[in-house]
Amino acid sequence: MLIRGLNGFDACLGGILSIGNFDGVHRGHQLIIQTLIQQARSQNLPAIVFTFDPHPIHLLRPEFAPPELMGIEDRAAILQSLGVDFVIAYPTDHALLRLSPEEFFQQVLIDQLKVKGLVEGPNFYFGKDRSGDVSLLQQLCARAGLSFEVVEPDICDGRMISSSEVRNAIQSGNLTPATEMLGRLYQVKGTVVHGDERGRLLGFPTANLSEVSTLLPGEGVYCGFGIVGEDRYPAAIHIGTNPTFEKSEKKVEVYLIGFSEEIYDQNLKVEFLEKLRETETFSDVETLKAQLAIDVETAKKQVLEWKPAQ
Numbered sequence: 448m449l450i451r452g453l454n455g456f457d458a459c460l461g462g463i464l465s466i467g468n469f470d471g472v473h474r475g476h477q478l479i480i481q482t483l484i485q486q487a488r489s490q491n492l493p494a495i496v497f498t499f500d501p502h503p504i505h506l507l508r509p510e511f512a513p514p515e516l517m518g519i520e521d522r523a524a525i526l527q528s529l530g531v532d533f534v535i536a537y538p539t540d541h542a543l544l545r546l547s548p549e550e551f552f553q554q555v556l557i558d559q560l561k562v563k564g565l566v567e568g569p570n571f572y573f574g575k576d577r578s579g580d581v582s583l584l585q586q587l588c589a590r591a592g593l594s595f596e597v598v599e600p601d602i603c604d605g606r607m608i609s610s611s612e613v614r615n616a617i618q619s620g621n622l623t624p625a626t627e628m629l630g631r632l633y634q635v636k637g638t639v640v641h642g643d644e645r646g647r648l649l650g651f652p653t654a655n656l657s658e659v660s661t662l663l664p665g666e667g668v669y670c671g672f673g674i675v676g677e678d679r680y681p682a683a684i685h686i687g688t689n690p691t692f693e694k695s696e697k698k699v700e701v702y703l704i705g706f707s708e709e710i711y712d713q714n715l716k717v718e719f720l721e722k723l724r725e726t727e728t729f730s731d732v733e734t735l736k737a738q739l740a741i742d743v744e745t746a747k748k749q750v751l752e753w754k755p756a757q
């Protein structure tokens with residue numbers, strides 16, 4: 448259950464808690480969650496994830512706030528599918544961010560949430576200016592009689608998995624390592640809007656995605672899946688401008704393979720498998736059409752060969 452605002456904590460008092468942003472719920476997060484759930488189940492207490500809403504960076508240094516990998520509702524849904532009982536989206540304000548680590552521990556974790564134990568990664572910092580670390584938290588927990596466990600980070604290609612590593616990979620179009628770090632395909636969602644109605648003339652109508660509020664992969668052509676309602680189709684996706692037609696507006700266009708319905712104003716989810724190529728300026732429309740046919744064939748093949756991680 449997602450708890451927003453300062454009310455509604457009654458149902459989740461006295462649990463085992465993990466504090467963090469959990470953006471992307473990547474494999475490192477998943478390890479923390481496994482330990483959180485083991486701890487909670489063994490003591491017969493609720494397993495709780497505590498996130499700050501909005502993330503403190505939006506209040507402290509908004510110009511540095513990176514686009515999110517997923518919104519809070521999607522984060523909560525994945526955390527719950529992993530066994531978390533409650534996700535708290537704790538309202539962040541400047542007064543909260545001014546609390547020292549000791550004050551945050553006492554006022555929020557002990558007085559308000561009556562926490563019985565904590566599980567964190569080694570790079571966890573808390574309190575004003577992120578001045579509290581896991582060794583301080585260890586001491587505070589020991590003094591208050593709370594259980595405390597630090598979970599070692601997960602490694603991918605010799606590097607610690609983090610939300611920023613995932614973001615960098617996606618932004619650079621490196622979807623294979625992003626999938627590896629996430630343990631699932633990266634997904635964005637939006638609403639289908641009208642474009643120039645040129646796609647259908649080219650023989651490849653493209654659903655133009657608008658209102659994507661999370662991070663978009665870097666510009667280029669990708670293969671993946673498009674999800675309309677309950678149905679999932681292989682897809683060739685283009686993110687970028689249409690230089691062949693001297694159009695400089697950046698678009699997210701999805702050609703759904705084996706689909707022919709009108710879906711304007713509907714929700715569409717897109718999952719990215721791999722980057723196929725950069726956006727090019729073609730000398731004429733026939734050359735673009737020939738390349739689109741090749742892209743679609745490649746996308747079909749890659750999607751057919753793809754197997755989800757076990």
Ligand SMILES: Cc1cc2nc3c(=O)[nH]c(=O)nc-3n(C[C@H](O)[C@H](O)[C@H](O)COP(=O)(O)O)c2cc1C
Binds near residue numbers: 645691702729
């Ligand atoms: C898989 C795929 C790859 C594309 N690659 C390019 C490209 O390299 N250069 C380009 O100018 N347009 C590219 N396009 C965009 C087409 O020009 C675009 O789909 C067309 O202009 C339709 O726009 P509309 O949806 O607004 O009607 C690509 C589209 C798709 C679906």
Ligand SMILES: Nc1ncnc2c1ncn2[C@@H]1O[C@H](COP(=O)(O)OP(=O)(O)O)[C@@H](O)[C@H]1O
Binds near residue numbers: 641645652653701704
């Ligand atoms: N296979 C398909 N993939 C994507 N959209 C499709 C497909 N078949 C039909 N459509 C419909 O056609 C629209 C795209 O056609 P297009 O000519 O590119 O128009 P627009 O420029 O308005 O996007 C989509 O928004 C959708 O409603």
